[in-house]
Amino acid sequence: xxxxxxxxxxxxxxxxxxxxxxxxxxxxxxxxxxxxxxxxxxxxxxxxxxxxxxxxxxxxxxxxxxxxxxxxxxxxxxxxxxxxxxxxxxxxxxxxxxxxxxxxxxxxxxxxxxxxxxxxxxxxxxxxxxxxxxxxxxxxxxxxxxxxxxxxxxxxxxxxxxxxxxxxxxxxxxxxxxxxxxxxxxxxxxxxxxxxxxxxxxxxxxxxxxxxxxxxxxxxxx
Numbered sequence: 001x002x003x004x005x006x007x008x009x010x011x012x013x014x015x016x017x018x019x020x021x022x023x024x025x026x027x028x029x030x031x032x033x034x035x036x037x038x039x040x041x042x043x044x045x046x047x048x049x050x051x052x053x054x055x056x057x058x059x060x061x062x063x064x065x066x067x068x069x070x071x072x073x074x075x076x077x078x079x080x081x082x083x084x085x086x087x088x089x090x091x092x093x094x095x096x097x098x099x100x101x102x103x104x105x106x107x108x109x110x111x112x113x114x115x116x117x118x119x120x121x122x123x124x125x126x127x128x129x130x131x132x133x134x135x136x137x138x139x140x141x142x143x144x145x146x147x148x149x150x151x152x153x154x155x156x157x158x159x160x161x162x163x164x165x166x167x168x169x170x171x172x173x174x175x176x177x178x179x180x181x182x183x184x185x186x187x188x189x190x191x192x193x194x195x196x197x198x199x200x201x202x203x204x205x206x207x208x209x210x211x212x213x214x215x216x217x218x219x220x221x222x
Contacts (some may be wrong), residue, residue, distance in 0.1 A: 005142045007047040009076075010037050014050045022052070047076045078102070081109055081134060081147075088130070089115055109134070111151040123161035124154050162189055163196035169218050170197040179219035184209065190216050 006021065008014030011033055015026040022029070030053040037048030078100040089096035094115030101108050111119065111127075119127040131149040138147055162185075169180040182193055190207055193216045197205045204221045207214050 011048045014048045018052045106146045109149045120157040124158045162192045166193040166196035170200040170203045182216045184213045
């Protein structure tokens with residue numbers, strides 16, 4: 001069983017959260033302090049992080065996942081998300097801001113400012129990569145709630161990019177007769193591709209694969 005990460009306002013608080021999650025007294029836990037917490041380089045408080053070492057045969061009577069952060073820690077998580085976006089914006093000289101909030105069982109991060117145009121380029125690939133990295137960062141710290149990143153204009157930009165790419169591939173298929181296949185897409189994005197390519201006479205589209213690996217193929221109409 002691998003180590004588990006817990007966070008808190010300070011190390012004792014993180015130990016208390018670990019004990020509550022694992023169903024063990026804090027003084028029985030074997031742990032390593034990853035971050036003692038406190039003020040950062042910008043005088044913003046950040047949570048303490050510990051790694052609790054679990055033996056394969058150790059009893060476990062608590063819940064299977066770390067407990068949800070308490071309300072007094074919610075601000076720490078939101079501040080950290082905003083800080084990551086701010087540091088990214090400063091590194092890339094982007095005019096980009098972030099608004100973060102809790103909504104039921106998810107975290108909502110809204111990106112604002114002219115700098116978002118760079119994130120929306122190429123079908124929003126940079127934006128989706130940022131969302132993936134932020135989600136991985138939260139998961140590493142034991143935060144189980146889903147992160148949703150929103151960026152004004154993303155859906156419109158991605159729809160346009162997918163439609164143009166599908167049309168371009170359709171014309172390539174007509175030119176050499178060889179089928180083209182898109183990358184794996186969700187149901188909404190596949191529909192955009194079907195409509196865009198289907199509007200071009202002489203080609204047909206169909207989906208292959210299962211689940212998250214389902215892809216659209218564009219081929220010469222029979």
